[in-house]
Each structure stands twice: as C-alpha cells, then as structure tokens.
Amino acid sequence: MTAHMAHMAMMGLLVSVAAPVLLLVLTRLAPRSDRWTVPAAVALPGFVVLHAAVTVAGHLGVPPPWDSAARITMLVGAMLFWAPVLGVRHRLPDTGRTLYLYTAMPLLDLAGVWLVIVGDSTGGLSMIVGMLPLGMSAVVVTWNWIHREERRVAADEPVEQGVGR
Numbered sequence: 400m401t402a403h404m405a406h407m408a409m410m411g412l413l414v415s416v417a418a419p420v421l422l423l424v425l426t427r428l429a430p431r432s433d434r435w436t437v438p439a440a441v442a443l444p445g446f447v448v449l450h451a452a453v454t455v456a457g458h459l460g461v462p463p464p465w466d467s468a469a470r471i472t473m474l475v476g477a478m479l480f481w482a483p484v485l486g487v488r489h490r491l492p493d494t495g496r497t498l499y500l501y502t503a504m505p506l507l508d509l510a511g512v513w514l515v516i517v518g519d520s521t522g523g524l525s526m527i528v529g530m531l532p533l534g535m536s537a538v539v540v541t542w543n544w545i546h547r548e549e550r551r552v553a554a555d556e557p558v559e560q561g562v563g564r
Contacts (some may be wrong), residue, residue: 410529411528418474418477419485434488436482439499443502458517484496484540493547
C-alpha cells in the first residue's frame with residue numbers, strides 16, 4: 400500500500416513539479432523548442448483527458464512497457480499543459496494564466512476523485528496531494544499579477560506636491 404501511495408504521489412508531482420521545471424530548463428537551453436507549444440484552449444482540455452486516461456489505465460493495470468510509455472506521455476503532455484503559463488510563444492496574459500490554473504486544478508483532481516469513488520482512496524488522495532504544487536503555482540501567478548498591476552498603477556499616478564501639509 401505504501402508503494403502505491405508513493406507511486407500516485409509521484410505521478411502528481413510529475414505533473415505539478417517535474418513538468419514545469421523541465422519546461423523552464425528546456426526553454427532556457429533551447430529557446431526554439433517553444434515552437435511546438437499549443438494554445439491554451441487545446442492544452443487544457445487535451446491534458447485533462449490525457450491525465451484521466453492514464454490514471455484510469457494505471458488503475459486497471461497495464462503491463463510494465465505500457466506503464467513506462469504512459470509516464471513519458473504524461474510528462475510530455477504536462478509540459479504542453481504548462482506551456483501557456485510558462486512558455487513564450489503561446490503564453491497567456493496574467494489574467495488568462497490565473498484563470499487557466501484555477502480552472503485546471505479541479506479538473507485534474509477529478510481523476511483522483513474517481514479513484515476514491517472506485518475504492519482506491521489512498522491512491523486518489525495521494526495523487527491529489529501530489530498535485531498541490533499546482534495550487535501554489537496558481538497563487539504565485541495571481542500574486543505576481545496583482546503586484547505588477549499595483550506597480551503599474553503607482554507609476555501612472557501623478558505625484559501630488561504638498562499633500563498632507
């Protein structure tokens with residue numbers, strides 16, 4: 400049971416930590432790699448479906464070669480999922496990035512909820528816990544957006560001379 404919990408948590412961390420880190424490293428080392436990204440309207444629903452399919456297939460039991468292929472596919476899909484948030488070519492504006500991440504969180508947790516419903520509560524909850532960094536990313540993106548807006552507004556306001564005298 401502990402190995403299963405670790406596996407499910409690692410799959411969540413693969414999506415929420417490893418994929419964005421690999422995407423950032425890849426865009427730094429090979430800036431032209433950003434050409435293969437897809438728009439957010441394709442990336443989000445496509446990855447939600449892929450994530451659910453890999454989760455269901457893993458729960459039903461797949462042979463080891465297929466399991467490895469599923470993990471690699473999940474990693475590549477997760478990198479495409481993160482591209483509208485962290486990429487360059489199809490990067491969303493701040494409002495879009497915030498909405499994208501807050502929309503993705505419950506949609507991606509549906510696979511974990513499904514696991515709980517079918518009786519794999521430890522696996523489902525472990526996967527949901529492994530996905531928590533996605534929520535932290537949403538908070539960081541939102542906070543940075545708010546901070547940039549405050550700086551922009553402060554820079555646009557004229558400084559009034561003699562206020563408070």
